[in-house]
Amino acid sequence: DVKVTQSSRYLVKRTGEKVFLECVQDMDHENMFWYRQDPGLGLRLIYFSYDVKMKEKGDIPEGYSVSREKKERFSLILESASTNQTSMYLCASSLDGQPSYNEQFFGPGTRLTVL
Amino acid sequence: AQKITQTQPGMFVQEKEAVTLDCTYDTSDPSYGLFWYKQPSSGEMIFLIYQGSYDQQNATEGRYSLNFQKARKSANLVISASQLGDSAMYFCASLLSGGYNKLIFGAGTRLAVHP
Numbered sequence: 001d002v003k004v005t006q007s008s009r010y011l012v013k014r015t016g017e018k019v020f021l022e023c024v025q026d027m028d029h030e031n032m033f034w035y036r037q038d039p040g041l042g043l044r045l046i047y048f049s050y051d052v053k054m055k056e057k058g059d060i061p062e063g064y065s066v067s068r069e070k071k072e073r074f075s076l077i078l079e080s081a082s083t084n085q086t087s088m089y090l091c092a093s094s095l096d097g098q099p100s101y102n103e104q105f106f107g108p109g110t111r112l113t114v115l
Numbered sequence: 116a117q118k119i120t121q122t123q124p125g126m127f128v129q130e131k132e133a134v135t136l137d138c139t140y141d142t143s144d145p146s147y148g149l150f151w152y153k154q155p156s157s158g159e160m161i162f163l164i165y166q167g168s169y170d171q172q173n174a175t176e177g178r179y180s181l182n183f184q185k186a187r188k189s190a191n192l193v194i195s196a197s198q199l200g201d202s203a204m205y206f207c208a209s210l211l212s213g214g215y216n217k218l219i220f221g222a223g224t225r226l227a228v229h230p
Contacts, residue, residue: 096215104218
């Protein structure tokens with residue numbers, strides 16, 4: 001079974017703190033993704049990575065950065081947390097290449113509250 | 116820009132009946148793919164079904180089927196014989212152009228199955 005794990009299910013941080021959200025997958029997937037989920041907006045892509053040390057911005061990268069030093073691990077960093085970053089954060093991974101599509105496998109999510 | 120629209124914020128259905136969740140997409144790509152994911156209250160995203168734009172037949176997976184109407188750009192999810200465990204958020208998503216299996220999601224539909 002593909003497994004994607006996230007370091008915390010719930011996290012409470014203060015405004016201005018640096019926050020690290022960790023994601024690990026155990027299926028040797030090339031692609032990894034970070035989304036945030038807000039009511040009425042669905043999931044929005046923050047960043048994704050298609051290889052170690054390779055990353056690209058998604059739709060809403062402002063206020064976030066990422067790190068992928070090892071293939072199985074993809075970290076999301078909030079350099080200075082703000083209240084508008086209170087959200088559910090979901091990590092996902094997928095194979096690349098053939099067949100023409102590969103489903104994304106998701107972690108359980110981290111509900112982050114910034115006070 | 117690609118867009119996914121789910122017009123039903125909430126739906127309810129009686130147990131054992133069928134329900135259709137709407138999804139329309141907007142893409143100019145000649146080749147594309149559409150996914151449906153289920154998100155129970157526990158938070159994890161569960162892949163349900165996939166439809167490729169060149170697939171000749173509508174996709175089916177157990178009690179899930181896709182009513183794919185290319186001319187209308189719709190990919191509605193049909194759940195037959197609803198069960199109480201089907202109560203969840205349902206998201207429609209489309210593959211984004213540019214590779215790497217990136218997805219764009221709709222806002223979601225919350226389905227409640229009543230006994």
